[in-house]
Amino acid sequence: xxxxxxxxxxxxxxxxxxxxxxxxxxxxxxxxxxxxxxxxxxxxxxxxxxxxxxxxxxxxxxxxxxxxxxxxxxxxxxxxxxxxxxxxxxxxxxxxxxxxxxxxxxxxxxxxxxxxxxxxxxxxxxxxxxxxxxxxxxxxxxxxxxxxxxxxxxxxxxxxxxxxxxxxxxxxxxxxxxxxxxxxxxxxxxxxxxxxxxxxxxxxxxxxxxxxxxxxxxxxxxxxxxxxxxxxxxxxxxxxxxxxxxxxxxxxxxxxxxxxxxxxxxxxxxxxxxxxxxxxxxxxxxxxxxxxxxxxxxxxxxxxxxxxxxxxxxxxxxxxxxxxxxxxxxxxxxxxxxxxxxxxxxxxxxxxxxxxxxxxxxxxxxxxxxxxxxxxxxx
Ligand SMILES: *Cc1c(COP(=O)(O)O)cnc(C)c1O
Numbered sequence: 001x002x003x004x005x006x007x008x009x010x011x012x013x014x015x016x017x018x019x020x021x022x023x024x025x026x027x028x029x030x031x032x033x034x035x036x037x038x039x040x041x042x043x044x045x046x047x048x049x050x051x052x053x054x055x056x057x058x059x060x061x062x063x064x065x066x067x068x069x070x071x072x073x074x075x076x077x078x079x080x081x082x083x084x085x086x087x088x089x090x091x092x093x094x095x096x097x098x099x100x101x102x103x104x105x106x107x108x109x110x111x112x113x114x115x116x117x118x119x120x121x122x123x124x125x126x127x128x129x130x131x132x133x134x135x136x137x138x139x140x141x142x143x144x145x146x147x148x149x150x151x152x153x154x155x156x157x158x159x160x161x162x163x164x165x166x167x168x169x170x171x172x173x174x175x176x177x178x179x180x181x182x183x184x185x186x187x188x189x190x191x192x193x194x195x196x197x198x199x200x201x202x203x204x205x206x207x208x209x210x211x212x213x214x215x216x217x218x219x220x221x222x223x224x225x226x227x228x229x230x231x232x233x234x235x236x237x238x239x240x241x242x243x244x245x246x247x248x249x250x251x252x253x254x255x256x257x258x259x260x261x262x263x264x265x266x267x268x269x270x271x272x273x274x275x276x277x278x279x280x281x282x283x284x285x286x287x288x289x290x291x292x293x294x295x296x297x298x299x300x301x302x303x304x305x306x307x308x309x310x311x312x313x314x315x316x317x318x319x320x321x322x323x324x325x326x327x328x329x330x331x332x333x334x335x336x337x338x339x340x341x342x343x344x345x346x347x348x349x350x351x352x353x354x355x356x357x358x359x360x361x362x363x364x365x366x367x368x369x370x371x372x373x374x375x376x377x378x379x
Pocket of ligand 1: 195205
């Protein structure tokens with residue numbers, strides 16, 4: 001089945017009771033048993049719920065994996081992965097990680113004795129320099145947030161395989177429409193489904209997909225034991241959003257490209273970060289592991305003036321100033337004061353998150369209107 005069919009049919013079957021074409025919302029916590037232990041496969045909704053199960057099959061199908069798991073948020077999904085580890089274990093991760101992931105790692109898991117190495121991964125060979133016998137996980141995010149750096153998943157996978165380390169990839173920015181990490185050798189793919197998968201800025205949710213059965217069993221055990229699941233109503237909304245993922249992504253990519261080029265030619269813009277430019281340091285890797293370049297574009301103004309950047313995001317009308325990304329509507333963000341405020345200024349500037357950096361999540365509106373809005377806001 002091709003990807004554009006999987007978004008609609010992947011892992012789905014019509015409702016067994018009445019043939020409903022859309023999966024019913026099984027708003028129930030528990031399930032009748034005829035005699036103790038005899039039931040239809042469902043006992044309690046933390047463990048299994050039919051609407052969530054339908055969604056988990058969709059996740060698995062989209063990412064070419066065998067097992068999908070849905071969580072109450074993207075961070076809950078990463079948290080489940082971290083619970084595979086124990087005190088003394090080490091993790092190698094990228095130094096321009098999503099701010100919330102960085103906070104989870106450093107503020108929660110460091111105090112449980114897990115050690116993290118945050119390194120520049122634009123040259124993935126560097127990962128191997130940090131591997132030792134305690135290394136249990138390599139955690140990659142590509143494209144990264146908000147600098148749109150590209151990390152070579154295949155290379156990271158070959159290092160992980162060589163040393164028997166798990167490789168997890170946060171695929172939130174690319175989505176399986178553009179990039180399928182399991183096929184490139186990753187062990188775990190993770191999503192903040194809150195973003196492009198849901199696509200309508202109305203559900204907070206996380207996803208994991210794996211191929212290996214043992215790993216899946218360990219993760220299902222954690223999912224059930226820790227309990228950070230999502231509800232049936234949200235599962236339904238997510239399934240509904242996923243049905244249009246391919247058409248939305250196609251338009252996000254088209255509009256993203258147009259906006260990136262517009263900004264690149266603007267006299268008041270110093271630099272535009274978008275992996276589709278040939279001048280992007282990892283453009284070739286982006287081209288080889290992604291089918292297009294996505295709808296995220298970041299830029300820095302000339303003079304790197306904080307006040308000027310604030311003015312631009314205030315002036316934008318169609319691009320709503322808000323956290324998050326990946327919805328049908330365009331959003332703008334100022335990472336230094338918003339999404340990445342929890343990363344110390346010194347750390348953040350090392351990775352390019354300077355005071356005037358603005359991040360755009362380019363939506364699927366008419367591109368002429370988006371360009372007009374940028375024009376009036378930048379002046
Ligand atoms: C938003 C986001 C997360 C966290 O997901 P939540 O659903 O907000 O918990 C993780 N990684 C990336 C890249 C994100 O954009």
